[in-house]
Amino acid sequence: MKAKTIVRIFVSLMALVMVLVCAFSFAACSTTDWDLKIAVVHKEYGQKWINALARKFEEETGLVVEVEANPNLQSEIANRLQNGSDDDIFFSHGISWELYAARGYLEPLDDLYETEVSDGVLFGDKVLPQFASASKFNGHYYKVAWTNGTGGLVYNKKMFEDHGWAVPTVYSNPSNPDCDPQAGEVGLMELCEKILADTDGEVKPFVWSSETYYWDYVVFDWWAQLAGTDAIETYTQLASLEVFNPETHPEQMQALQAWVDLIAKHPEYSVEDSVGKSYTAAQMEFVTGNAAMIPCAQWLESGMQGNYDESTCVMDLMPTPFLDGAKTDENGDPIPVNYSVGATNSGDSIIIPKASKHKDAAKQFLAFMLRDDNLKLFSEETYGVQLAADYSNVTLDDSATDFMKSVYRINATSQKFDLLSSALPVLQGYLSIDWPVEGVQHYATLMSDPNTDLYELYEENYQSILADWDEWFE
Amino acid sequence: MSKLIEKAVPVQNAGREVSENNSGRAPRGHRMSRKKQKTIFICVMLAFPLIQLFIFWFLVNVNTIIMAFQEFDWLTGKYVFNGFDNFIRVFEEIGGDSAVTQRTVINSVLYLPVTCFISLPLSILFSYFLYKQVPGSAAYRVIFFLPSIIPVAVLTMAFSFSFDATLGFVNPILRAFGIKNIPSWFGLYPTNQIMIFVYCIWAGLGTNIVLISGAISRIPVEVMEYSKLEGVGKARELFQIAVPLVWPTITTTFILGCTSVFTVMMQPLMLTPSSSDTLTIALMIYNGVLNGRNLPYYSAFGLALSVIGVPVILVIKWVLGKIFADVEY
Amino acid sequence: MKNSSLSQTKSLRGANVSKEKKTHRKLTKDWALWVVFAVFLIYAVTLVFPFAWMLFNSVKSNQEYFQNIWAFPQSFHIENYYNVLFNYNVHNVTLLGMFGISIVITLAGTALSLLMSSIASYVIAKYKFFGRNALYALAVFVLAVPVAGTLPAQYSIMQSLHLTNSFIGVLILYASGFGFNFLILFGFFKNLSWEYAEAALIDGCTDFGIFFRIMLPMAKPALIAVGVIHAIGLWNDYVTPSIYLPNTPTLAVGVNLLLSELRGQSAYPEMFATMIIALIPILAVFICFQKTIMENTVAGGLKG
Structure with missing residues (x-):
């Protein structure tokens, strides 16, 4: 009796499923009648920009564009490239494009870089030179860099104005303890003291989270200030073993030490237990006015729109204050630098699969995208993010926020640098190019032991790289 | 006590398997056809599961297994055989070449005592008292199962917010009790690893409770009632x-x-993203695959550890099987 | 034998203790239950808490949420629910459509998987044959081995079998006989009495008959417990349907797309609203099955 019931239930279930399967398979028989399919990773930049660009492209060319915005795209790309798919362009973070290029999955883009974007301007000229050189593998272009991110210290402009705090320009200036911009450079270190004093410790200078690595944006800037962007370039190419020698190349270690001196040795400068905070909690503390600054990047303002009250918080991004010893130009002024957010290891990339059926349309779209009006469109639809292209002919409308304007200004006035590397040990996963010293990159570790001897760690790391170096390049 | 079980459970330890040599069971003439029948039955029944396993587990993984013995040649763009190099690197790293890998393996191994010696006994206790009809048992069963169905993202978010130093409510409560040196719950090692374990126990009890109380509820009522008449205490009733x-x-x-040693991944990923202090084996492999650059190494990593781990698990299973004889009821 | 003598000495020792403590226990019996009750209550409160937290944050405005995540909502923004239910769709499938797709896949997938794993576990637990122990070891191996990057290989096999973009393909992937379910059901069948089978064999019943008519119905409580857990797993599965059913999003896939969009806007309240909508059906189903499990408890025991 019971057995019969179970069998009956099972049979009727299967029958139902069969019917539904048939129904759905008819419904799912959609035809692929488009001229270009673009798959975009759906993360912090949203999908408004790609929809806007795609519609505009359709209007201009009459081609039909299909857009797929997929939050999980990054993990599916390998599969789609290897087994073939109907995708014509991929936009994503963390594409191991060198690997795919080596395996022959990618369309070489040398001809694209020779294409004219607008009157007399070639695609290759429009792409920022540092990104163009980092898009080559075995002498050919295989990718286009996607964004040119801007990070650093975001501060609460409203709070700074209310208290009459000046935006710091240098790391420390003990001769100006009152942080009076008239009396000389304003130091970040002194400002921290002033913030605590002015608010009786109610407002902390910083809030942050070790969930994210956003302090990198400040520390990398310091590193490049000290070493110069050319030296960073030599470093990422692993020009010699010596780039890891803390004796001759101490700049990364010094930048990290500056962080330790400011943050780890002054826990009172940060909201209690910042190191243990989730990133969302850190954001909350910032927009509710419990902290004056937060290390972050261009997406903070757009990402938080509608979540906070403008009477408590107005955001702005400050150029990273200069460390003592920063490289100077011919006038003796320190050279502003800015790390291209996200540009380490594989970075943000745009690729065209070899198996694409619409390669010409795909290339046409990418050339179209780098036209000045479309550079601006991208920026507007992402609230200030810039493509990795020359924005010198693009100006923002007056309606843009101070934050967006700061992003533009910093990008325009700084030497941008990145940590993209196609050196073999990096590709093979033996070496992490951004923080070669294993374990140090974790600000949490240094927070728990601010008196760590960094030199010892870097020296140890140098010795271990020394031991493996020849093996890596054999 | 054993008498007691014998009374209620007449067949103990006998005939729990159809075995070739239990000739006492069926008349002799029947034996050959019985054997044939059985063979047909076994073959027919196992055909689909085995074919499915072969195609979707073995064929799928054979690439991974082969890959563990290869390396990518960047000049030719092909994977080439490199013997045991990947495995050697795996063991060198675990042996001390890489502090991160070493810690990852240690963290993962610690999930075994946490799930088996803390979480499991707790869920046995909980299931037993649910069976004993503690007031509100029906409601508790639903509630205890909540963590299994609430998305991990939400559970972890609520959990870590509760322990936030300024926004959470745990620290103020602790302070009210006069506790001064409150640690950074999720910031520093090893506290963050311990908190992940606490989370796993807290959120993981539910599933075990469903399974174990399902089993306890199948114990014949007579056995339990008999023990009550005998005046057996709760502790003895539970353990004996x-x-x-x-x-x-x-x-x-x-x-x-x-197996959680090899499979735990979501909890550290959600509670301490980007921390390399709290990685697990599965999470390390997940990150490696996402990056895609060194698949051979991660294949070898997973394979090497399971080749060591699975026999250990089987030995544990064998030992556990020896503790109590199977009882049928 | 060894075991029974062991437990006998244990029980003797226990009996002495129990005589001494008999009166004491009567006094303690009640308060012990109440201690357990209190522990359960505290644990239950901590579990209900995140759920309640999500519920009341789902009706806040974004600003309210960022102001104080613990405060009770000042006004109820039910429109959060309306928005996620009606203002979003994925491939022209609304949340309701996704429910339909998920129900079909979950029911069929669970039924198939339960059938396959009960067959595999029953045969391996109850029949002695060559390779039986190896199969058990294999099942543990399958569960424990963390595999790196098998997706492309799986996809290419599915492609060559013409099983991509198809419900049948997904169901075949789900119809695994070896896995979590296998181990649980193996433990169950292992200590299920063979008496009935014996009797049925004498009555001329075939092995198939024994399995389908006697063993499977007897396994109902275990099947339900495992089935509920498995169904929840399938209901929440993201990877398989997102790859093999790209144009017909299940609830998990659609909700994930939706959530990432909302997270990009830091729209946490709407995120929670989406999660609650996705959660309520499972909760309802679980509460219903709760009753079934209880009924099985009453009917448990030798009567099967």
């Missing part, structure tokens, strides 16, 4: 009747707990 009677389920849950 309930536990032995549901031992196979406990063994199974224990084994599943052992």
Whole structure:
């Protein structure tokens, strides 16, 4: 009796499923009648920009564009490239494009870089030179860099104005303890003291989270200030073993030490237990006015729109204050630098699969995208993010926020640098190019032991790289 | 006590398997056809599961297994055979070449005692008292199952917010009790690793409770009632009747707990993203695959550890099987 | 034998203790239950808490949420629910459509998987044959081995079998006989009495008959417990349907797309609203099955 019931239930279930399967398979028989399919990773930049660009492209060319915005795209790309798919362009973070290029999955883009974007301007000229050189593998272009991110210290402009705090320009200036911009450079270190004093410790200078690595944006800037962007370039190419020698190349270690001196040795400068905070909690503390600054990047303002009250918080991004010893130009002024957010290891990339059926349309779209009006469109639809292209002919409308304007200004006035590397040990996963010293990159570790001897760690790391170096390049 | 079980459970330890040599069971003339029948039955029944396993597990993984013995040649763009190089690197790293890998393996191994010796006994206790009809048992069962269905993202978010130093409510409560040196719950090692374990126990009890109380509820009412008449105490009833009677389920849950060494991933990923202090084996492999650059190494990493781990798990299973004889009821 | 003598000495020792403590226990019996009750209550409160937290944050405005995540909502923004239910769709499938797709896949997938794993576990637990122990070891191996990057290989096999973009393909992937379910059901069948089978064999019943008519119905409580857990797993599965059913999003896939969009806007309240909508059906189903499990408890025991 019971057995019969179970069998009956099972049979009727299967029958139902069969019917539904048939129904759905008819419904799912959609035809692929488009001229270009673009798959975009759906993360912090949203999908408004790609929809806007795609519609505009359709209007201009009459081609039909299909857009797929997929939050999980990054993990599916390998599969789609290897087994073939109907995708014509991929936009994503963390594409191991060198690997795919080596395996022959990618369309070489040398001809694209020779294409004219607008009157007399070639695609290759429009792409920022540092990104163009980092898009080559075995002498050919295989990718286009996607964004040119801007990070650093975001501060609460409203709070700074209310208290009459000046935006710091240098790391420390003990001769100006009152942080009076008239009396000389304003130091970040002194400002921290002033913030605590002015608010009786109610407002902390910083809030942050070790969930994210956003302090990198400040520390990398310091590193490049000290070493110069050319030296960073030599470093990422692993020009010699010596780039890891803390004796001759101490700049990364010094930048990290500056962080330790400011943050780890002054826990009172940060909201209690910042190191243990989730990133969302850190954001909350910032927009509710419990902290004056937060290390972050261009997406903070757009990402938080509608979540906070403008009477408590107005955001702005400050150029990273200069460390003592920063490289100077011919006038003796320190050279502003800015790390291209996200540009380490594989970075943000745009690729065209070899198996694409619409390669010409795909290339046409990418050339179209780098036209000045479309550079601006991208920026507007992402609230200030810039493509990795020359924005010198693009100006923002007056309606843009101070934050967006700061992003533009910093990008325009700084030497941008990145940590993209196609050196073999990096590709093979033996070496992490951004923080070669294993374990140090974790600000949490240094927070728990601010008196760590960094030199010892870097020296140890140098010795271990020394031991493996020849093996890596054999 | 054993008498007691024998009374209620007449068949013990006998005929629990159809075996070739139990000739006492069927008349002799029947034997050959019985054997044939059985063979047909076994073949027919196992055909689909085995074919499915072969195609979708073996064929799919054979690439991974082969890959563990290869390396990518960047000049030719092909994977080439490199013998045991990847495995050598795996063991060198675990042996001390890489502090991160070493810590990852240690963290993962610690999930075994946490799930098997803390979480499992707790869920046995909980299941037993649910069975004993503690007031509100029906409601508790639903509630205890909540963590299994609430998305991990939400559970972890609520959990970590509760422990936030300024926004959470745990620290103020602790302070009210006069505790001064409150640690950074999720910031620093090893506290953050311990908190992940606490989370796993807190959120993981539910599933075990469903499984174990399912098993306890199958214990014949007579056995439990008899023990009540005999005046057996709760502790003895639990350890000398309930536990032995549901031992196979406990063994199974224990084994599943052992496999967590290789499978735990979401909890550290959600609670301490980007921390390399709290990585697990599965999470390390997940990150490696996402990056895609060194698949051979991660294949070897996973394979090497399971080749060591699976026999250990099987030995544990064998030992557990020896503790109580199987009891049928 | 060894075991029974062991437990006998244990029980003797226990009996002495129990005589001494008999009166004491009567006094303690009640308060012990109440201690357990209190522990359960505290644990239950901590579990209900995140759920309640999500519920009341789902009706806040974004600003309210960022102001104080613990405060009770000042006004109820039910429109959060309306928005996620009606203002979003994925491939022209609304949340309701996704429910339909998920129900079909979950029911069929669970039924198939339960059938396959009960067959595999039953045969391996109850029949002695060559390779039986190896199969058990294999099942543990399958569960424990963390595999790196198998997706492309799986996809290419599915492609060559013409099983991509098809419900049948997904169901075949789900119809695994070896896995979590296998181990649990193996433990169950292992200590299920063979008496009935014996009797049925004498009555001329075939092995198939024994399995389908006697063993499977007897396994109902275990099947339900495992089935509920498995169904929840399938209901929440993201990877398989997102790859093999790209144009017909299940609830998990659609909700994930939706959530990432909302997270990009830091729209946490709407995120929670989406999660609650996705959660309520499972909760309802679980509460219903709760009753079934209880009924099985009453009917448990030798009567099967």
